[in-house]
Amino acid sequence: MPPKADINKAGWEQSEFPILCETCLGANPFVRMSKQEFGRSCGTCARPFTVFRWNPGSGARYKATVICQTCAKVKNVCQTCLLDLEYGLPTQVRDTALAVQSEAPTSDINREYYAQNMESKMGDGTTSMMQVGSRASSAGKEMLKQLARTNPYYKRNRPHICSFFVKGECKRGDECPYRHEKPVENELSHQNIQDRYHGRNDPVARKIMATHADTQGLKPPEDQSITSIFLSSLPASATEATVRTHVVNSLPQVPSSQLKSVVHVTKSRCAFINFKDRFSAERAAEAWANGLDIDGERIIVKWGRSRNTNATKATGASSSTSVAVPMAVDT
Structure with missing residues (x-):
């Protein structure tokens, strides 16, 4: 002493x-x-x-x-x-x-x-x-x-x-x-x-x-506008609130303010996790490289995929317009 x-x-x-x-x-x-x-x-x-x-x-x-x-x-x-x-x-x-x-x-x-x-x-x-x-x-x-x-x-x-x-x-x-x-x-x-x-x-x-994320099939897409992660095989009991809670709790390295929205599709038992920037989305993909556990079940994680909205051509808008709306997942 x-x-x-x-x-x-x-x-x-x-x-x-x-x-x-x-x-x-x-x-x-x-x-x-x-x-x-x-x-x-x-x-x-x-x-x-x-x-x-x-x-x-x-x-x-x-x-x-x-x-x-x-x-x-x-x-x-x-x-x-x-x-x-x-x-x-x-x-x-x-x-x-x-x-x-x-x-x-x-x-x-x-x-x-x-x-x-x-x-x-x-x-x-x-x-x-x-x-x-x-x-x-x-x-x-x-x-x-x-x-x-x-x-x-x-x-x-x-x-x-x-x-x-x-x-x-x-x-x-x-x-x-x-x-x-x-x-x-x-x-x-x-x-x-x-x-x-x-x-x-x-x-x-x-x-x-x-x-490690690359080896698990979560290599970031080349399109930098994609900032969404796709979750599939969600539990039947999952809701938008429970999915959001699990996402926030499993990403302590990403501020909750960087989470833009959570779109839960009950019928398909899937959800889109939309982030405000690409950096946060990549950190989420790395953290969920081995999947995400929700209510005791392992959830499949994939990158979202953007689509070109050619439908605007009929309304007189430019056909080159695109949006980063995740409609499918990379296989």
Whole structure:
């Protein structure tokens, strides 16, 4: 317990061993770590914590913890790579599949206070915000099982690219501990620790979910005017209100204000979910790649399809006019 004279250290973390995934820990069973109390501030809550540094194996770069254990426990992630400890996936993928809404504040003023409250709750045995297995849908669990990385991916521990080699000035040759490769400039090159932890605007997560949606037959159509998702095989008890409720609850990453309308066809037991923009529709398709559970039944999800309204030709209107009214589904 810190001395009373230094009240600022009351919320600082002291730990004996880090919370790590198998990949970051490395294949070497005899890992030697250095420990530095209050070595740096947490990358999410900004509180000082105990920093661990180690080499995960031969030819790998030295790694270190970047967030405190409280933040790692709240999200159930590794202190170094910030990936989920159970599935090895980014938090945005996991939270989207399990329909988890992050309640953590993102402002600098409130995040330290939130971390302290979560630490006291978990210390009292209160349920963590990530213990949502009983509430998760079967479609979301199935999605995570398909995407989960079951084996360690030690390639992630490779050394960084040599900046001198990029400039053509490295003279160490084969003795250089860094990689002599040209960096690839794409969206994956720009990642933010806050976005990765809170599961928002994560380019790695977007790539994983978009690829999975393509394999499940939900590749976005080329027509950018299509912003509708088609749901079929709805339960006989489904109504427009129940469908809307399930849609909103299963899309915590998409604001409810982006939902334009829900058109429920009772006779055909289907519904059209219309969004205000293409971005929201694509996020919905990715979240429902394995289907959508409504009243215990798995609902088939497809993209809507627009049609050209040639009927206006008879009324003297232009025949090239088109509307983005979903009348059928892509097969």
